[in-house]
Amino acid sequence: MGALVELRNVSYKYPGSSGWALIGITLELGKGLSIVTGPTGSGKSTLLRVISGAVPKIYGGILKGYVRVEGKPVLVPQEFDSFIIMPTVREDLEYAAEAGGASPWEAVRVARRAAEALGIEDLLERSVASLSTGERQRVAIAAALAMGATMILLDEPLAHQDEVGASLVRESIEKLGFEAVIVAEHRISLVAGLASKIVVMDGGRIVVEGAPRDVLGYASKLMDPLGAIGDRLENCRARCLED
């Protein structure tokens, strides 16, 4: 089996929550890009947190079922800002390298390589606070790389700016050498073509999963109809003309 991630009948409940955020998830994810999609609150982020081990380690709560993950997963959360902890880019990447097991003198080299891979070597001496959101997003991914991640989990990488996030997803698969890239995103039209598997969630369950061409029609019905603007726009034009 080539599966790097294997979940069997996994359910999860946040502490203090009355309902289950994930319900009976059975799923295998392999190499390359996998996209988890679905409406807001459908369980995408929670699924990433389970795969990364953040649930239940950091979040607490009740996790049931079987979870197996091969390699070293690192989660780049939506709130990636709060995971950039050092004042300058260089210090943050060196800290990440050391957290990943590099010795302090190796860390300097590892950090430099990670910065070069993300094209942010010019930012190394800059204070993190002075960077734009797009730049900080690159720092967060460089930190995952420096930490020695073999699998990167990106939570809504397109949320801040579509094209910037999409090119980061593309680089993660094509250039950065991660074995697996798992993306949770509800606007998938820009990245769906790159995926080997798309998982559509709703209400904490998997609605459908498969190759992009098999599930995209299903996904677009469930999600942002503005991704497929055509018919609706015609109707709206007609309606606005009447008014």
Next chain:
Amino acid sequence: MKTRWRLESVSVEGRLEDVSLHVKGVMGVLGPNGSGKTTLLMVASGALRPSKGYVERPSRIGAAWQNPYMSFHRPKVVEEVAEVAGGRSEALRLLRESGLEHTAERSPFTLSLGEARRLSIILAVAWEPDAIVLDEPTAGLDVYWKRWLIKLIESLGRPVLMATHDPLFTLAVTESVVSLRRGRVVYNGAPERAPEVKGLSNMGVGRCEARCLYGL
């Protein structure tokens, strides 16, 4: 109550350059990453003192910043809202209206981006400030919640200054737009003629069509 909201020849070293504007109604701030949108919002709300220029603003301004998690400091979602909305029952009503009722007893830091965004927006408006600043309020929201946000903004009846990357949303909700490039205002006028929105205008999408696409 001071209600005039204007910036006169405001500069912030290396980030904003000689910006003058008068905020009225719902005003959008557009421009690429790093063009100074957040800095402009910070100056306009009083969070950042400009190195040059003059700011006149309402005294009570509610703000929802780009990273919604920065607004949270309470152990539970319901406590965050109760603190600004004046009580638990009012807080629960607001959470219900924003689809967050099921998260009431959870830590706000376990929310997904869309949920956290909604919570930070509620926190910004629930204390009925005189004016509101929203930084990328649609990031992480799907179309259903964008519609919710349009209705919310329109129900406020107060000046709103909003930075966004979303031209369709801008078209649907703003009355005027400023566009920034490298810290300078390059456009100040009607939303449909803003450089970032022109693509939609050329497709024949105006305010009415944009609102219709959101199901309004």
